[in-house]
Amino acid sequence: MNTYQTSWRYGAWMVFLWAIMIIGAYATYLRFRYGLGVTNLSDTYPWGLWIAVDVMGGVALAAGAFCMALTVHLLRIETYRSVVRPAILTGLIGYLSAIIGILFDLGQPHRIWHVMISWQPNSVMFEVAWCVMLYTTVLILEFAPTLLERLGGSRLASFLHSLTVPLVIAGVILSTLHQSSLGGLLLIAPDHVHPLWYSPLLPLLFLLSAIAVAPFVVAVESILSSWALGRGLERDIVQGLGRAGAYLLVLYGAVRLGDLLLRGAGPALFGERSLFLWAELALMIFLPLILLSFSVIRRSPAGLLVTGLLVASGVVLYRYNAVVLAKIVPEGVAYFPNWVEFAITAGIVAWGLWLYTLAVRYLPIFPPEAQEQPTFVLRLERRVPLRAASRFG
Numbered sequence: 001m002n003t004y005q006t007s008w009r010y011g012a013w014m015v016f017l018w019a020i021m022i023i024g025a026y027a028t029y030l031r032f033r034y035g036l037g038v039t040n041l042s043d044t045y046p047w048g049l050w051i052a053v054d055v056m057g058g059v060a061l062a063a064g065a066f067c068m069a070l071t072v073h074l075l076r077i078e079t080y081r082s083v084v085r086p087a088i089l090t091g092l093i094g095y096l097s098a099i100i101g102i103l104f105d106l107g108q109p110h111r112i113w114h115v116m117i118s119w120q121p122n123s124v125m126f127e128v129a130w131c132v133m134l135y136t137t138v139l140i141l142e143f144a145p146t147l148l149e150r151l152g153g154s155r156l157a158s159f160l161h162s163l164t165v166p167l168v169i170a171g172v173i174l175s176t177l178h179q180s181s182l183g184g185l186l187l188i189a190p191d192h193v194h195p196l197w198y199s200p201l202l203p204l205l206f207l208l209s210a211i212a213v214a215p216f217v218v219a220v221e222s223i224l225s226s227w228a229l230g231r232g233l234e235r236d237i238v239q240g241l242g243r244a245g246a247y248l249l250v251l252y253g254a255v256r257l258g259d260l261l262l263r264g265a266g267p268a269l270f271g272e273r274s275l276f277l278w279a280e281l282a283l284m285i286f287l288p289l290i291l292l293s294f295s296v297i298r299r300s301p302a303g304l305l306v307t308g309l310l311v312a313s314g315v316v317l318y319r320y321n322a323v324v325l326a327k328i329v330p331e332g333v334a335y336f337p338n339w340v341e342f343a344i345t346a347g348i349v350a351w352g353l354w355l356y357t358l359a360v361r362y363l364p365i366f367p368p369e370a371q372e373q374p375t376f377v378l379r380l381e382r383r384v385p386l387r388a389a390s391r392f393g
Contacts, residue, residue: 013228013357017350024347027340031104038340045327045335047105052323054101054348056182056206057316058094059132063210064218065091065139066175069168080241082234082367085146086225087218089359092139093352095132100348124184131178138171150363180207186322195265196277197326201255208255209284212248213315215241216288216308223305225360233301242304246292249311253285276321284314 030038041048068087071077103109115129141160148157183206186193199205219241226233260269268274288307297303324335337345359365 009230010228010357010361014354017354017357020346020350021354023343024350027343027347028104030340031344036107038338040335040338040341041105042335044329044333045324047323048335049320049324049337049341049345050101050105052320053316053345055098055105056319056323058098058101059179059182060206060210060213060315060319061217061312062091062094062098063175063179064214065094065142066135066168066171067211067214068218069142070172073164073168074172080237083218083222083237083241085143085365086221086360087214088139088142089146089356089365090217090221092136092143093355095136095139097348097352098132099136100351101345104344124181124188128178128181128185131174131181135171135174135178138167138174142167142171146363146365176207179210180204182206183322192328193322194268194273194326194328195263196260196268196273197322199259199263201259202322205252205256205259208248208252209315209318212245212252212284213311215245215248216304216311219245219304220308220312221356223301223308225357225366226301228357229361231366235301238301238304239299242292242298242307245308245311246289249285249289249292253281253289256281256285273325276317276325280314280317280321282314283310283317288314 039048064087068080068084072081072084103112106112115126116133120126141163145157145160148154148160180203183202183204186198186202187200190198219238222234222238225231260266269277288311291297291303291307291310294303297307
């Protein structure tokens with residue numbers, strides 16, 4: 001068991017998560033007892049909050065797993081080795097949450113396994129389903145050594161460690177395929193997606209947005225777990241993730257805005273539904289880049305936390321906009337999620353955060369030095385210049 005201190009923050013955090021999960025459990029009962037009729041989904045809007053947020057948004061936020069594994073195990077950038085396990089844990093939870101979201105969305109969830117026997121290789125959704133299944137398996141194998149170290153299965157853990165490189169290569173290939181194919185799902189309906197979001201570059205945009213958010217998600221999870229569990233914070237690593245994320249945001253922003261202008265969608269930037277686009281761009285690109293332009297924000301855990309949450313919110317909003325708000329439907333038809341959909345979505349998110357908190361507390365997710373660093377050092381470093389703080393180690 002890790003040596004993290006139990007504090008009122010940890011207790012309050014767990015009570016908060018349990019409260020949300022209880023409400024989500026009641027909404028789950030209603031969903032499976034009375035069917036999809038308890039939601040606002042319809043034939044016109046078969047995809048709603050669950051697909052946009054839990055599936056497409058959740059898969060995007062889980063991209064840190066393959067990005068960090070690629071960075072450390074293939075590119076050999078050892079600086080970020082200590083955050084590979086947390087990133088893989090987040091990725092595994094993110095994909096499990098996406099699978100749960102699909103179960104809620106299907107009219108007959110007990111038949112989800114039929115994709116394994118009903119082959120349709122010409123279908124983008126078929127490719128996404130298989131990639132998600134295979135990559136979830138890869139994540140389980142990548143995370144298994146962490147669990148085995150806690151349970152004492154050193155031999156099996158050592159064997160799985162020897163498979164790290166081929167597993168990472170498989171994970172990168174599978175992730176690249178399905179992260180882009182999620183955008184490709186919208187390409188089959190050009191007349192039913194608003195021009196502000198429909199683009200031949202949708203697969204590339206979905207992939208780039210997932211890669212851009214990856215370092216920020218890893219930074220946010222490090223900062224929040226440090227606060228909740230009273231462990232030391234890897235400040236240099238978190239700051240490095242913020243710098244890398246800034247460059248990735250510039251790349252994604254250039255492609256996104258360039259695509260809008262080159263497709264001739266400029267006039268629509270100030271027309272119907274444009275407010276949702278500007279909100280998405282502000283959350284994911286403009287506000288984070290403005291914040292990161294200040295050195296005090298780049299060096300501050302609180303500043304990086306706010307920036308990371310903005311980027312993550314922007315990515316989820318992008319997915320929601322593209323899947324739901326961009327849908328062109330007959331006049332007078334509208335969709336807005338009801339409380340059951342919100343409750344189940346919040347319950348899935350809370351379940352994922354609960355699992356992450358327990359894993360970090362009881363498994364060797366972060367390196368031992370992260371447990372031993374006293375939290376007062378972090379408070380002291382906030383009050384002194386960076387060069388002076390280095391004297392304290």
